[in-house]
Amino acid sequence: MSWNWNSHGLPFLPGYTFRDVTKSSFHRPQTLDYKNGYALPHRPAVAIGQDPLLSEQLLQQEISELSFDTPDITHGSLDEGLSEDFIPAHVALDKKVLRFYAYFEEDILYSPEEAYRVRPVVIYYYLEDDSMCIIEPMVENSGIPQGKRIKRQRLPKNERGEHYQWKDLNLGMDLEVYGVKYHITHCDVFTKGFMESEGMVLNDPEPTPVDPYSKRREIPQPYYKTPSEFDRMRQFLTMDRKVLRFFALWDYADSLYGETKPVTIQYYLVDDTVEVREVHEPNSGRDPFPVLMRRQRLPKKFKPQTFPSCVLEISEEEVEEYYSPKDFQVGQTMKLLGRRFLLYDCDSFTKAYFQKNHPDVEMKPVEVPKKVDIFQDKKKEVPPYNGFGSLEDSLQNCLSLIPEPPKKNVLKMLENDHKVLRYSARLDSQNPEDEGRRFILSYFLSNDMIGIFEKPTRNSGIIGGKFLEKTRIPKPGSAVENPEFYSPADFAIGATVEVFSHRFVLTNADHYVLAYLESNSSQIPSQTLDSLRQKLGVGSASNQPGDQNGDEVAEPSS
Missing domain, CATH: 2.30.29.170 (PH-domain like)
Structure with a gap:
């Protein structure tokens, strides 16, 4: 007979509870799982220590809510029963x-x-x-x-x-x-x-x-004070941020190292102050300190004094009259603190202000001779080409102190990469030793350079191989500063190509040359195409890639 340790008949009192000595598991069941990085909680199946779960029986409605099975009977189509995607409020x-x-x-x-x-x-x-x-x-x-x-x-x-x-x-x-x-x-x-x-x-x-x-501020209130022309508050409220701007020339040519400099004279209507600023020019060799005269009231007329003043500062009691806007007239020369200024023009706001407040003052701009820059009209002269290196590399030494490599046509290089026009040629020379020499002239379309390779001939005594490194070849008679280089339009069968005092006669070409030139027939003369068609015509026994002496030209690579 076994003792039931889990009996629930005894009251829950001290001395009436018994511990199951055979029980070894006391952990809580796991209710949280992770799948694809998301936490998925689920209901526990057992209680603590693998004991059966004692819980109240769920109602049928709660069971239906917890069930994930789709009901067998639905009303309407399946699409209507599907819930819409949840969109958060944010x-x-x-x-x-x-x-x-x-x-x-x-x-x-x-x-x-x-x-x-x-x-x-x-x-x-x-x-x-x-x-x-x-x-x-x-x-x-x-x-x-x-x-x-x-x-x-x-x-x-x-x-x-x-x-x-x-x-x-x-x-x-x-x-x-x-x-x-x-x-x-x-x-x-x-x-x-x-x-x-x-x-x-x-x-x-x-x-x-x-x-x-x-509303009361907008309606003018009656006042019993006689209006004054020197009301500073009214001047501040009506003339704030209103400035008259004059364009002038500061003439101090009579002094040592003197000249004429452009300046701007600004008259602030809010407090009747004047400021003079220099027009800073780049690369003029002067420090960028534009303020020539700080903003201040300029005295125009002083009161008579019986004895000289002992201080340099001027008080308002010593000044009888200050400069006003009507003293600044365009086209006149005026003195400000001992300096002569020629007013030659003003801005549009200044013109409108004078037309409204001082219509009797004429504001006619004065033409000022422009300062001649000795370096402006001087044209850069490029020294003549000395023959060392390419023309573009030599020109870079004249454009900058540290020469940079000349710019290349990258698009042309990518489109015409590995595209080469090959011609067979012979050397036109008066020496009888050069009669049997045969050459292959290659024109590289990616950079318009020409390379010449000499075909080895047995028992000729001349070592074959590279005759000319890839380079651009100018036409004879062209100017050194602006040379004209050879192009595929100049390579006709039978034409003579002069390469650095060597004369080569073209005798044959690849079939690829004719196909390429026909695809660009608008830029190729008809005589060049006719000579290639005659030499590379279909159906003739002598129309194979080679000249009359049996020379052959290698087929171009694709």
Whole structure:
């Protein structure tokens, strides 16, 4: 009789529990597995220590939900039963932002001119994460810190921890955020279309109320102060960033090493200051310090003094009159701090300013003689070719201190690689020893070079082999600086090719030569093609690749 250690009849009290001494497994079952890098959890089949799993029996509905089997009876087609691909919110709603226009009223304390101020804002709602930000448009010279009021975040709706959703927003409502009420007036087109597509009914848009302080600023207020022509505040507000620019010549040719230099004179209307800047020219040998005279007010007329001044600085009490815009006339020579400047032209804004404010001043540009550059018209002279190396390599020594290899036609080299036109030739010489010498002239289409190979002849006493390395051969009588080189159009059967004082007569050619020249017949003379067709005609016994003396030309490689 065996004792049942797993009996459940005894109460769970101290002394009534017994441990199974034969049990050796106490680990928990594994419920997490990885397949192709993805975690796949599954339900445990046994309990701790391989004991049977004691759990409540699942309902039929839960069993159906956990089952992955497709039901036998379906309604409709199979495609309709398949679920659509899941698209996360950060992908489906990426870069989709709702934009609402609103305003809030700011109370102004301790001011007799205004009680409140209307400040417009723009509310952005990001659909991908339900975050919002509030930005106030910048107004120039407003004196109020503007810009981003609330950075992008989820705004709290109430004290229960809820946040604002896009369903909570509508036109004509008050959005209370951190103690400030923003009244939404209208929205853009995209926001209106999105809200209507989701079934939201938007209220009618409302106009943004006018700020009473800004409206009062636009309406001129009556004042009882006599307007002054020297109102600096009015000059600052009306003439800020308005500058008159004159183009002038600084003439100091009477001094040592003097010359005439172009400068620009800028007159700032905001405070009646003048600045003179040099026009820096590249490679002029001068330091790039353009400011010739710093920005300052220039005195034009001083007050009479009974005794000389003991200081170099000039105060306003000593100056009777400063330079004004009407003192700068185009075409006149004026002195600024002892320097002579010839005003010869000005920009378009300066001309428009004088036509409006000083129509009696004539603004006629003056033609200034241009500075002659002694190196501009001087043409570079290339020394004559000395005969060493190729013409292109010798020219590179004249173009740069460290010569670079001449540029090659890479496209031509790739298209005509391994394409060679071969001709058989004999040496036209008065020496009787050269009568039996036979040569193969190869024209390389990739780089337009010519190589000559001498065929060995037994018992001739002359060693055959390479007669001429690959090089470009100029035609006789061509100029050394601009030579004309041989081309396939010049190689007709019976033609004479002069190669560095050696004369070669072409006697035969490959069939590939005729095929190539016929494919480019528009660039080849008809006499050259006729001579090759006559020599390489089909059906004649003497039309084999070789001359009258039995010379043969090797077939070109493909």
